Structure formats: structure tokens, C-alpha cells
Amino acid sequence: MSVPAPSPELLGGPCLPQRRELRTAVPGPRSLALAQRRSAVVAAGLSSALPVYAAAAGGGVLVDVDDNSFVDLGSGIAVTTVGNSAPKxxxxxxxxxxxxxxxxxxxxxxxxxxxxxxxxxxxxxxxxxxxxxxxxxxxxxxxxxxxxxxxxxxxxxxxxxxxxxxxxxxxxxxxxxxxxxxxxxxxxxxxxxxxxxxxxxxxxxxxxxxxxxxxxxxxxxxxxxxxxxxxxxxxxxxxxxxxxxxxxxxxxxxxxxxxxxxxxxxxxxxxxxxxxxxxxxxxxxxxxxxxxxxxxxxxxxxxxxxxxxxxxxxxxxxxxxxxxxxxxxxxxxxxxxxxxxxxxxxxxxxxxDCLIDRARAIGDAAGGRLRALAETDPRIGDVRGRGAMLGVEFVRPGTHEPDPGLAKAVAGYAHRAGVIVLTCGSFGNVIRLLPPLTIPDELLHDGLDVLAEALEAAR
Missing domain, CATH: 3.40.640.10 (Type I PLP-dependent aspartate aminotransferase-like (Major domain))
Structure with a gap:
């Protein structure tokens, strides 16, 4: 059963357009300047997955200080399940x-x-x-x-x-x-x-x-x-x-x-x-x-x-x-x-907003796309998860040997293309998807398109 995301007026954030759009290279000049300031005052042990700095977020997007709009498939590590800046x-x-x-x-x-x-x-x-x-x-x-x-x-x-x-x-x-x-x-x-x-x-x-x-x-x-x-x-x-x-x-x-x-x-x-x-x-x-x-x-x-x-x-x-x-x-x-x-x-x-049903719908849609990729790409060893909590495990083709380098390359490509994904796994070889349950279908599939492009680019 298809369960749509909430209507745009319920997405939260400052009326953010729900689309991926890059106006600068990633990271942009303002993020680079903030990174320089950060290096002088923030402990080196606190790292970050992306080199960009957030300015606004809502629905399924995060906008950085350079006005780049990213598809958010991480939800701040499963925190903004109801969307960032949810109105209620x-x-x-x-x-x-x-x-x-x-x-x-x-x-x-x-x-x-x-x-x-x-x-x-x-x-x-x-x-x-x-x-x-x-x-x-x-x-x-x-x-x-x-x-x-x-x-x-x-x-x-x-x-x-x-x-x-x-x-x-x-x-x-x-x-x-x-x-x-x-x-x-x-x-x-x-x-x-x-x-x-x-x-x-x-x-x-x-x-x-x-x-x-x-x-x-x-x-x-x-x-x-x-x-x-x-x-x-x-x-x-x-x-x-x-x-x-x-x-x-x-x-x-x-x-x-x-x-x-x-x-x-x-x-x-x-x-x-x-x-x-x-x-x-x-x-x-x-x-x-x-x-x-x-x-x-x-x-x-x-x-x-x-x-x-x-x-x-x-x-x-x-x-x-x-x-x-x-x-x-x-x-x-x-x-x-x-x-x-x-x-x-x-x-x-x-x-x-029926977000439990929406989580299942996201899992069906994204899981289906990812399993279809796995059928034609032997580097994908496993696609697994429940609802809007999905993982893709990368291996050397024909083996169970973990391939953390591929996971890193896919995540890096996605970041540069405007999609936030996270890696995980004891072997560092898993890409994890944790989209907010408010993400529109079109935005979700756009993010998945970028992951497919990242896999192709890493061949």
C-alpha cells in the first residue's frame, strides 16, 4: 500500500522546497570558512560525516549555509523521524x-x-x-x-x-x-x-x-x-x-x-x-x-x-x-x-500523520529499489532492514569479504551530489538509510537514483 508523505504545509522548516539543488561545489565557500573557524576551537576528536554546515532543514531536505539543498537520508542518525522542525x-x-x-x-x-x-x-x-x-x-x-x-x-x-x-x-x-x-x-x-x-x-x-x-x-x-x-x-x-x-x-x-x-x-x-x-x-x-x-x-x-x-x-x-x-x-x-x-x-x-504506515511504505519502496540493484551488482552482498531503517552491505564480488572502500566511495559521491547517507557496520562496509518519515516520494527516489549513480561511478 502506498502511503504518501504529509502535505507540504506539514513538512516543517521555513517552507523549504522539497528538492535537491546544488548552487556551489560541496563544500561551498561559507562551509569552508566555518570549517577553518571550527578547526581553531572544536576538539579534533569530534568529526563529522559531511563537510557542510546546516542552515535549515525540514521535510526531507537539509539546506547548508551556501544554500545547497541536500536529500536527507540520515535524519541526524534516526533522530528527526517526524521531520526536522516538525510544526507540532x-x-x-x-x-x-x-x-x-x-x-x-x-x-x-x-x-x-x-x-x-x-x-x-x-x-x-x-x-x-x-x-x-x-x-x-x-x-x-x-x-x-x-x-x-x-x-x-x-x-x-x-x-x-x-x-x-x-x-x-x-x-x-x-x-x-x-x-x-x-x-x-x-x-x-x-x-x-x-x-x-x-x-x-x-x-x-x-x-x-x-x-x-x-x-x-x-x-x-x-x-x-x-x-x-x-x-x-x-x-x-x-x-x-x-x-x-x-x-x-x-x-x-x-x-x-x-x-x-x-x-x-x-x-x-x-x-x-x-x-x-x-x-x-x-x-x-x-x-x-x-x-x-x-x-x-x-x-x-x-x-x-x-x-x-x-x-x-x-x-x-x-x-x-x-x-x-x-x-x-x-x-x-x-x-x-x-x-x-x-x-x-x-x-x-x-x-x-500515519507515520508508522509511512515507514513501512518507505521500506517497501526503497527496499525494492535496493534489491533490484543487488540483482545486477555482485558488489551488493545484502540488502536488509525494517521499515525506514535499511542497510546495504558491500562485498568483494563473489565473496563475503567486506568492501569498506566501496561504502566510503558511494557515500562520498552521494555527499558531493547532494544526498546525505551514512556508513556503519563492524567492517565499515554498510551504507545505512534513515530517511525522515516525512520525505516526499519524489525526493526519496531522487536520493536512490544518486546512490545508483554512485555505484556505477565506483566501478
Whole structure:
């Protein structure tokens, strides 16, 4: 079913034309000047994917300071799911900003915090009693989910899987798999973190007996590894992305997540779904866990939740969340009132503009185009994803050998041609597409045309 993008007056931004248009080379002179200023004052460790500087954004475009209009297939890494400067988000945040910017929810709380917790209880999987605590970033949410699980179980161990990405704090870096650029030189990291193999259908192949490693088999492999390396009785939590993000947009084989969740339930291990990137309509459901009929004990959200403003949450079983003593959870800015207002407006926008259906339509359209390319180009090893979260894995033709150079070349060509795409993957060989759900069909297909041109140019 074709689901159109919202009408132009709902796209947000300063009435931006929804088209790709380059008025200068990329980067243009104003961006080059800003880059020179930046090099004098911004830490070198903070890099950027594109050498251009944003001036405005909305719908499916981003306009730089040189008046170049780019097709946005990145959404600020899945943050602007409802579009940048979405009208309802802007209006709600502006109204909240005019009343008060901060009181600290731990001192004098406010209705917006309560309303957002009510919303999250309603939309997260499961009909059990739930509680929520709000934070600022995905890393904070994941770290607090681990704190809650440890406090509730009295155990210390944390299980994660290969290719995982969970954040940039010390604990979440320990949980993250990839060394460069995230971990290198920043240790030592938190202890009691145990890593297991995951389900990576494109690379799993067969077991030693020649049987395919399907979802249940991959789950058994992970469980056996954790029982040997940690022991189920030692684990407080198993934290997993239902679709892995930075690790390569890996969709596990059917049955993998459900089998892991069952094992956790059997052994009193808290099953935590890290839905920081996958959550809030991105995959064509409120949460990616729903695609596998999995009900997490705890679920973490951020990114798309705030419509562009920083906010994050841990939502989960009331008995787990309430096990922590008063004062044990919190933070000065957690659940900022302006960010709460923006989040509530973002959720309203998703409902009113049917953006969950729109995510599925984007996935069908873009996935179809990408799979058609894969049929004729042996350098595309795999096309995968859910909804408007799609990945293209590049390999040496006829092999499974990763080709990060091709991914870099395709992304670079796209950037110079006016299309924002991002790379990812443990091997750096995946192009990921995360368009805002407000992107018009014509703009989406224009961006995909450029990707096809980039592949041809890289032959």
C-alpha cells in the first residue's frame, strides 16, 4: 500500500522546497570558512560525516549555509523521524519554552513528565503495569537500565552480543563491540560484561554439521556461550538491539530474539531491548521488538522520541522499575520540560500523520529499489532492514569479504551530489538509510537514483 508523505504545509522548516539543488561545489565557500573557524576551537576528536554546515532543514531536505539543498537520508542518525522542525514539535516546544525552561523534575516536577510516562506505558510492548524514568541520551538510558536490572536482581553480570552498539559512557563502551572509533584508547572499561555471538543471517552460514544457523540455532549458540563464560545465575541483564544499528543494520533471523527472551525469563535475567535507534515508528511499528512478538522487561528509547530535542527513557515492568530506592534514579536535566513537550508532540505527529504506515511504505519502496540493484551488482552482498531503517552491505564480488572502500566511495559521491547517507557496520562496509518519515516520494527516489549513480561511478 502506498502511503504518501504529509502535505507540504506539514513538512516543517521555513517552507523549504522539497528538492535537491546544488548552487556551489560541496563544500561551498561559507562551509569552508566555518570549517577553518571550527578547526581553531572544536576538539579534533569530534568529526563529522559531511563537510557542510546546516542552515535549515525540514521535510526531507537539509539546506547548508551556501544554500545547497541536500536529500536527507540520515535524519541526524534516526533522530528527526517526524521531520526536522516538525510544526507540532516546534509549536509545543515554543509554548513550553515560554512557560519555564527548567525546574528539575527531582525538585519540582511537572505534568509533561507524567504525560510522557503515560504515553510510553501505552505504546511500548506488553499490557503489564509499567513505569518510566526519563533521561537525556541513549547512553544514559542504557546505563540506567543496567542499574535497574542490577538493583532488582542483586546480580552484576551484563550480557551483550557481537556487533552491538550501546553508547559512549564507560559502561556502554564496555558493552559496545567496535573498537574504532568508539573504544580505542579510552579503557579500562567497566567489568562484568559478557559478549555472545549474535544472529547475522548474511554471515552465519552453516554449523559444523552443515546445518543452517537459523534464528533458534543462533540463539542456542549465544546461550551456550553465555552459560559457559558467565553462568546464567550471574547475569542481571541481557541487553540487545532488536535491529543492530552501528553494527551494520543487522536484522536477526526469525526466532532468535524470542528464544533469547525465553531463556532470560527462565533464568531471572532482565531482557532489555535497546530501541534507541529502532524505536518510535522507525521500523514500521512503534518498536522493533513488536516484529518478533517480543515483550521486553525494560526498553530504552531516545533519538526519534524527542523530535530533535534531547530526551531518553527507560520504560518497563513496574516491579523492576520500582525496585530502586527513592533518589536512586534521576539527573539534573532528565525529562526537561521543553523536551517532554516536544516528545509528546512528536508522538501525536506520528499518530495523526500515519507515520508508522509511512515507514513501512518507505521500506517497501526503497527496499525494492535496493534489491533490484543487488540483482545486477555482485558488489551488493545484502540488502536488509525494517521499515525506514535499511542497510546495504558491500562485498568483494563473489565473496563475503567486506568492501569498506566501496561504502566510503558511494557515500562520498552521494555527499558531493547532494544526498546525505551514512556508513556503519563492524567492517565499515554498510551504507545505512534513515530517511525522515516525512520525505516526499519524489525526493526519496531522487536520493536512490544518486546512490545508483554512485555505484556505477565506483566501478
Amino acid at each position: 514539535v516546534v509549536a509545543a516546544a515554543t509554548e513550553a519554552l515560554s512557560r519555564f525552561t527548567h525546574t528539575c523534575a527531582m525538585i519540582t516536577p511537572y505534568e509533561g513528565y507524567v504525560r510522557l510516562a503515560e504515553e510510553l506505558a501505552a505504546i511500548t510492548p506488553g499490557d503489564h503495569h509499567k513505569r518510566t524514568a526519563l533521561f537525556n541520551t541513549g547512553s544514559e538510558a542504557v546505563e540506567n537500565a543496567v542499574k535497574i536490572a542490577r538493583h532488582a536482581t542483586g546480580r552484576s553480570g551484563v550480557a551483550v552480543v557481537d556487533h552491538a552498539y550501546h553508547g559512549r559512557t564507560n559502561l556502554t563502551l564496555a558493552m559496545t563491540a567496535k573498537n574504532m572509533p568508539y573504544k580505542d584508547g579510552f579503557g579500562p572499561f567497566a567489568s562484568d560484561v559478557f559478549r555472545a555471538p549474535t544472529s547475522y543471517p548474511f554471515r552465519d552460514g552453516a554449523d559444523l554439521d552443515g546445518n543452517p544457523v537459523d534464528g533458534p540455532a543462533a540463539a542456542r549458540r549465544a546461550i551456550e556461550h553465555l552459560e559457559r563464560s558467565a553462568g546464567a545465575e550471574r547475569l542481571a541483564a541481557l541487553v540487545i538491539e532488536p535491529v543492530q544499528g552501528e553494527g551494520g543494520f543487522i536484522v536477526p533471523a526469525p526466532g532468535f530474539l524470542a528464544e533469547i527472551a525465553r531463556w532470560c525469563a527462565d533464568h531471572g535475567i532482565v531482557f532489555v531491548a535497546d530501541e534507541v535507534q529502532t524505536g518510535v515508528a522507525r521500523t514500521g511499528a512503534w518498536f522493533a521488538s513488536e516484529h518478533e512478538n517480543v515483550v521486553p522487561d525494560l526498553i530504552t528509547t531516545a533519538k526519534g522520541l524527542g523530535g530533535g530535542l534531547p530526551i531518553a527513557a527507560v520504560t518497563g515492568r513496574a516491579d523492576l522499575m520500582d525496585s530502586v530506592h527513592p533518589g536512586g534514579l534521576g539527573g539534573t536535566y532528565g525529562g526537561n520540560p521543553v523536551a517532554c513537550a516536544a516528545a509528546l508532540a512528536a508522538l501525536d505527529t506520528i499518530r495523526e
